[in-house]
Amino acid sequence: MICRSLIGTAAAALLALAAPAQAAPVLDCPLRDMPFSMQSPMIDILLSPAAKAVVDRKLGGLLDKLPKQMFGTTAPSFASILTIKEAAGFATRGGGAMPDLTGLDEELAKIPVTAADRTARCVRYDDDRPTFKLPAGKPRILLFEKMTGFRDGPSVDAAHAAFTALAERKGWALVSTLKGGAIHPSVLKNFDAVIWNNVSGDVLTLSQRKALQAFVKGGGGFVAVHGSAGDFATFWDWYVDDLIGARFAGHPMSPQFQDARVVVEAKDSPLAKGLPAEWVMKDEWYSFRNNPRASGSTIIATLDEKSYKPDGLAGQNLRMGDDHPVAWTRCIGKGRMFYSAIGHRPETYSEPHYVTMLENALGWATGTACAAPASAQKPASAK
Numbered sequence: 001m002i003c004r005s006l007i008g009t010a011a012a013a014l015l016a017l018a019a020p021a022q023a024a025p026v027l028d029c030p031l032r033d034m035p036f037s038m039q040s041p042m043i044d045i046l047l048s049p050a051a052k053a054v055v056d057r058k059l060g061g062l063l064d065k066l067p068k069q070m071f072g073t074t075a076p077s078f079a080s081i082l083t084i085k086e087a088a089g090f091a092t093r094g095g096g097a098m099p100d101l102t103g104l105d106e107e108l109a110k111i112p113v114t115a116a117d118r119t120a121r122c123v124r125y126d127d128d129r130p131t132f133k134l135p136a137g138k139p140r141i142l143l144f145e146k147m148t149g150f151r152d153g154p155s156v157d158a159a160h161a162a163f164t165a166l167a168e169r170k171g172w173a174l175v176s177t178l179k180g181g182a183i184h185p186s187v188l189k190n191f192d193a194v195i196w197n198n199v200s201g202d203v204l205t206l207s208q209r210k211a212l213q214a215f216v217k218g219g220g221g222f223v224a225v226h227g228s229a230g231d232f233a234t235f236w237d238w239y240v241d242d243l244i245g246a247r248f249a250g251h252p253m254s255p256q257f258q259d260a261r262v263v264v265e266a267k268d269s270p271l272a273k274g275l276p277a278e279w280v281m282k283d284e285w286y287s288f289r290n291n292p293r294a295s296g297s298t299i300i301a302t303l304d305e306k307s308y309k310p311d312g313l314a315g316q317n318l319r320m321g322d323d324h325p326v327a328w329t330r331c332i333g334k335g336r337m338f339y340s341a342i343g344h345r346p347e348t349y350s351e352p353h354y355v356t357m358l359e360n361a362l363g364w365a366t367g368t369a370c371a372a373p374a375s376a377q378k379p380a381s382a383k
Helices: 042-046 049-059 084-092 104-109 115-122 153-170 206-217 237-244 346-350 352-365
Strands: 140-144 173-177 193-197 221-225 248-250 258-264 278-283 298-304 325-332 335-340
Touching: 042 049, 042 084, 042 115, 049 084, 049 104, 140 153, 153 173, 153 193, 153 346, 153 352, 193 352, 206 221, 206 237, 206 335, 221 352, 237 325, 237 335, 278 346, 278 352, 325 352, 335 352, 346 352
Parallel strands: 140 173, 140 193, 193 221, 221 335
Antiparallel strands: 258 278, 258 298, 298 325, 325 335
């Protein structure tokens, strides 16, 4: 994810999409009133001359060692998924000591959050509600592709094409959108499932967050791939801890893309239908800070860490051990969640076994109530 391009090729044409002619101002963006701190997304620090001056002085120009494209102030931007500590960590992984950040929080907290700051923070959100024409009698799926962090064009476009072809083959009704405003009760009520296609960054307003929670808890399906759980810094605890069930740690960089053995664990699950017991494929392999099994997930497939080198930047150890989940499901209220960490390389979305897994996942997500045992469920937080 570190090396992904900020701006990819344009998304494939939206299906049956009609956006409002003029966007309404967004007032309920989640971080609008957040005091400046070391927990702020770097983009909000960079958008404030006063906050940026404090950080530059404290870090002694350390951030200047990083590629300029990592610090854009217009979304999508890598700065949307980094905090100061993580940014400083990237700058020192090639050598050099971490700067002393003592007192930085106190200095930043003294900077008032102005009306201009609030406006700048909310620009990357939207409340544009698209309308769709959907046929009756078919599973209806919304392919969601808004990003404020990384947008890796080739992988997003390949996933878009794969999901579109899959829906056509199965006779499902699938439409896509780049608008956060689509995550609204009046829109979501028309769909059986939502796919997050490599979504990166904080993309939903407070009311949109509530709408997604209600949709899933009420029985909706949620399918997410790769970058949709691959941000270094996240700002919505419910999404990473309760919906996905794991927090991203990193991916190998020596080399970034490697052949690895994928092992199907849930052989009796409908999500494993048509899959071999194991297969080898090349991709960018994610590791997570916590094991999703421990958070109540049902594991569909794991990685054999002995089949590749899970080392990150500057020798960062990304080993999860003998139990390294790579695809799993969760029950969220009456709803169903499937996440697969596979999917950086565009070629991945034409790999036959992976296409079968995604087809199974969508069929399951658009089906009836989640059937995982109660012991595998974790109460969703209200964060």
